[in-house]
Amino acid sequence: MSEEILIRKTARVLLVNDLDRALLFKSFSETNGDSFWYPPGGGLLEGEDFEQAARREIFEETGIAHLADLHQFGTRESIFVFQSIRTLFDEVWFYALVPGNLPELISELLLTGKLEGARTLPI
Numbered sequence: 001m002s003e004e005i006l007i008r009k010t011a012r013v014l015l016v017n018d019l020d021r022a023l024l025f026k027s028f029s030e031t032n033g034d035s036f037w038y039p040p041g042g043g044l045l046e047g048e049d050f051e052q053a054a055r056r057e058i059f060e061e062t063g064i065a066h067l068a069d070l071h072q073f074g075t076r077e078s079i080f081v082f083q084s085i086r087t088l089f090d091e092v093w094f095y096a097l098v099p100g101n102l103p104e105l106i107s108e109l110l111l112t113g114k115l116e117g118a119r120t121l122p123i
Contacts, residue, residue: 011094012094014095015098017120019122021120022122022123037119040061051070062109072092072094075091102120
């Protein structure tokens with residue numbers, strides 16, 4: 001593993017449904033194999049701002065094409081190993097209210113095989 005630190009600008013989105021439940025995805029740490037849960041989102045592409053990245057990532061990861069209200073509520077920096085490189089994640093966090101049943105969305109997402117796991121959590 002390289003000792004360099006990569007800086008990765010990312011957007012994270014708490015999708016919250018009518019029942020005040022937020023969508024989370026499951027992954028595993030590259031360093032120790034521990035599992036962790038995280039909201040949808042990902043890295044900015046060249047020329048994108050954080051909000052554009054948030055909307056694109058939500059579409060890519062959930063199929064939700066339109067978020068009427070997307071609100072920024074915070075920022076965070078964290079360092080961990082991503083693709084075998086120590087990475088500083090410079091994150092901007094958003095939330096959006098979405099109508100509908102997140103468990104149905106989760107079932108569809110799990111069928112794609114792209115996720116280790118997904119669930120909703122009351123907020």
